[in-house]
Amino acid sequence: MREKEIEIYLRDEVKKAGGKAYKFESPGNAGVPDRIVIFPGGRIFFVELKAQSRKPTKLQVKQMNVLKGFGCDVRVIDSKEGVDSFLREVDEVIYGYTLGKKRGDAK
Numbered sequence: 001m002r003e004k005e006i007e008i009y010l011r012d013e014v015k016k017a018g019g020k021a022y023k024f025e026s027p028g029n030a031g032v033p034d035r036i037v038i039f040p041g042g043r044i045f046f047v048e049l050k051a052q053s054r055k056p057t058k059l060q061v062k063q064m065n066v067l068k069g070f071g072c073d074v075r076v077i078d079s080k081e082g083v084d085s086f087l088r089e090v091d092e093v094i095y096g097y098t099l100g101k102k103r104g105d106a107k
Helices: 003-016 058-069 080-095
Strands: 020-023 035-039 043-049 073-077
Touching: 003 020, 003 035, 003 043, 003 080, 043 058, 043 080, 058 073, 073 080
Parallel strands: 043 073
Antiparallel strands: 020 035, 035 043
C-alpha cells in the first residue's frame, strides 16, 4: 500500500475518533514526521508514515530521536492495520475505552 493512502486513512480515522491530524512541515528541518496528531486532553503524537514494510531514513530516525528526547510520543505507521492499532491504543489510554466500549461495560 502506498504511503499516501495510509496518510489519508490516518487523517480520516483520527477525525472520526475526535482528533486532528495536521500535516507537519518544518522548513529547514528535513526528516520531521509527516503528521502531528492531536486528541482532546492535550494528547499529541508525531506520526511518520511509510509505505508498507518501508523503514524511516537515517535522517528521519535522527529527527524522531530528537523529539523523543523532548518527551514526545513518536510513532511509525506503515499500514491501515497500524493506524487501527494506534487508534485502539488511543481509545484505551486516552478515552478509557477498550475496542470501542467503556471499560467495565458488558461485552
